[in-house]
Every structure is written in structure tokens, then in C-alpha cells.
Amino acid sequence: MSDETRTTETDQAEFLAELLAAGLLIESGVDGVYGHGEVFEFIRERLTAIVSEIAKSHGGAAKLSFPPVIPRRTLETNGYVGNFPHLAGSIFGFEGSEAQAMEQGARAAAHEDWSEFQSQTDLMMLPAACYPVYPALADRGPLDPGGVIVDIGASWVFRHEPSIDPARRQSFRMHEIVRVGEPEAVEAWRLEWSKLGVELFTELGLDAHLENANDPFFGRIGRLLAANQSAEELKWELLVPITGSEPTACASFNYHLDHFGEMWDLKLSDGGPAHTACAAFGQDRIVLALLRTHGLDPDKWPTTARLRLWG
Numbered sequence: 370m371s372d373e374t375r376t377t378e379t380d381q382a383e384f385l386a387e388l389l390a391a392g393l394l395i396e397s398g399v400d401g402v403y404g405h406g407e408v409f410e411f412i413r414e415r416l417t418a419i420v421s422e423i424a425k426s427h428g429g430a431a432k433l434s435f436p437p438v439i440p441r442r443t444l445e446t447n448g449y450v451g452n453f454p455h456l457a458g459s460i461f462g463f464e465g466s467e468a469q470a471m472e473q474g475a476r477a478a479a480h481e482d483w484s485e486f487q488s489q490t491d492l493m494m495l496p497a498a499c500y501p502v503y504p505a506l507a508d509r510g511p512l513d514p515g516g517v518i519v520d521i522g523a524s525w526v527f528r529h530e531p532s533i534d535p536a537r538r539q540s541f542r543m544h545e546i547v548r549v550g551e552p553e554a555v556e557a558w559r560l561e562w563s564k565l566g567v568e569l570f571t572e573l574g575l576d577a578h579l580e581n582a583n584d585p586f587f588g589r590i591g592r593l594l595a596a597n598q599s600a601e602e603l604k605w606e607l608l609v610p611i612t613g614s615e616p617t618a619c620a621s622f623n624y625h626l627d628h629f630g631e632m633w634d635l636k637l638s639d640g641g642p643a644h645t646a647c648a649a650f651g652q653d654r655i656v657l658a659l660l661r662t663h664g665l666d667p668d669k670w671p672t673t674a675r676l677r678l679w680g
């Protein structure tokens with residue numbers, strides 16, 4: 370382990386301990402899964418309201434809301450299972466006999482392996498807030514001219530990436546705004562939201578900068594997909610220092626070209642495939658960035674940040 374890794378890990382472990390001691394986070398016993406105390410939620414709820422207000426005043430947005438589970442078929446169709454097998458969470462359930470239920474219960478009570486009694490259901494955990502939007506919009510038929518903007522609100526998402534880093538959760542909240550429409554409009558919208566993101570973070574007193582990025586695709590083929598995504602500048606991330614020497618991605622601005630339009634038969638008014646983009650705010654990371662930058666007590670934060678959040 371390099372000195373840098375050791376420092377980063379020590380930094381993360383210490384920050385996590387501080388957050389738990391202050392009651393901002395509540396331990397569950399599993400890495401990357403935390404409850405939130407009142408102060409954490411007080412900040413996070415304001416972030417939801419502010420991002421929704423920005424969406425409302427920049428073209429308006431239709432509100433849609435989806436559960437934290439998604440049909441398995443959706444993630445099979447959109448390639449998530451193949452591209453991110455290491456992050457996907459599948460839901461299994463029991464459909465056995467009474468004897469098997471007894472055996473399963475006994476093994477569970479002894480914390481032994483009871484997985485043989487479980488079989489795969491039609492559901493998976495939602496890994497990105499925007500995924501249910503595209504098939505839902507496609508079901509409505511061709512878009513009106515000009516397309517649509519959707520505010521999905523704060524969604525619970527799951528990614529199987531246990532870590533002691535308080536900024537790397539398995540279960541976390543992502544607030545996404547999604548743009549669907551003609552190519553030029555969608556591309557311009559993504560650029561506009563990347564600027565709005567930088568502006569918001571700066572007003573909150575965060576030391577934020579934008580960078581070209583890629584998704585963590587799995588394996589050797591995944592590296593090619595990531596290189597492509599990077600070369601085409603399809604993912605921009607807004608980075609803020611939280612712990613360690615590298616800043617952390619707290620939001621992303623993603624342009625999917627006509628990928629989801631083709632995949633879901635999501636059509637423009639002229640019958641062509643819609644282009645799509647999303648602005649994804651990692652709420653838990655933004656709250657952590659604020660706590661790390663300004664301290665654990667919001668009453669003592671700089672006035673400008675307090676005013677932006679609470680008016």
C-alpha cells in the first residue's frame with residue numbers, strides 16, 4: 370500500500386468516525402449503508418428543493434417519481450447487467466415449501482448460508498435514477514416538438530461497491546434532471562446544466578471544477594467503452610475535495626446521444642430517435658463536501674452558503 374493510499378484511507382476513516390460521532394450518519398453494520406440524522410437530512414432536503422427550483426426556472430420540468438427497484442427486464446435491455454455486473458444488485462425471493470421455510474429460518478437465525486432457498490425475482494435495485502424515465506416516456510408515443518425536461522427528484526439508488534469511504538455508498542440518493550429532445554437542444558441543455566452546477570457549488574462555497582470522465586464499465590471490453598465515452602466527452606463530472614488527495618465526483622452531466630432513443634424507440638415529433646442527457650447530483654456527496662469544507666455544524670457555516678441554502 371502506497372503512502373498516498375494510506376493517507377486517503379486514514380482520512381476517510383477519520384471523517385467517517387467524526388460523522389458518526391456527531392450523529393450526522395447512523396451506522397448499519399454494513400460498509401456503505403448509513404442512516405441520516407436530522408442535520409444531514411435538513412441539508413439534503415434543501416439541496417433537492419434548490420435543484421428543483423433551478424430546473425423550474427430554466428425551461429420548467431415535469432415531475433416524475435420512481436421506486437428504488439426497477440424491472441430486471443429494463444436493466445437486461447439497457448445493457449446494465451452486462452456493462453456493470455460488479456455494481457448491479459439483483460433481488461431474490463423465497464417461493465419454497467413449508468419445510469424449506471423452516472430450514473431457511475433456522476439457518477438464517479444461526480447466520481448460516483440460506484441462499485439455496487432463494488430464487489431470482491423480476492426486480493433489481495435501481496442503479497441510476499434516470500433509467501426508468503426513457504421507457505416510460507417512450508410508452509407515451511412520439512414527443513411534442515421541443516421535447517421534454519423531467520425532474521425525477523431525489524431517488525434512492527443502489528450500487529454494490531462496499532467501502533469505508535463515507536462518500537462511496539452502496540445505497541445513496543441521486544437527484545436527476547433529464548432532458549429528452551432534438552440533438553442540438555439536448556446538447557445545449559447539458560452544457561447549460563454543467564454551468565448551473567458549477568455556479569451552484571461555487572455559491573455554496575465549494576471548491577468545484579468540471580472534468581471529462583467515464584463510467585466504471587467492467588473488464589477489458591469495458592475499458593474500450595470507457596475510452597470511447599471519454600473521447601466523445603459524453604460524461605462531465607463536477608469534482609470537489611472531500612477526503613484524500615483526489616477530489617470526488619459530486620455531480621455528473623451526461624449526454625447519451627441517441628443511445629436510449631434507439632434502445633427504447635423513444636421518438637421525436639418527426640419520427641427520428643430522441644437524444645437524451647441527464648444532470649445527476651450525488652446528494653450524499655454534496656452534503657459531505659459541505660460538511661468537510663465548512664465544518665460539521667451548519668450554524669457556523671459562511672453566511673453566503675447559508676443564505677443560498679436557507680435564504
Ligand code: ATP
Pocket residue numbers: 497498499500528530536537538539541543545584606618619620621622623647649650651652653654
Ligand atoms: P448514467 O449516465 O448511467 O445515467 P449517472 O449520471 O446517473 O449515470 P453517475 O454519474 O454514475 O450516474 O452518478 C451520479 C452521481 O452520483 C455522481 O457524480 C456521484 O456524486 C454520485 N455517486 C455515484 N456513485 C456513488 C456512490 N457509490 N456513493 C455515493 N454517491 C455516488
Ligand code: ZN
Pocket residue numbers: 497498499500545623647648649
Ligand atoms: Zn442519468
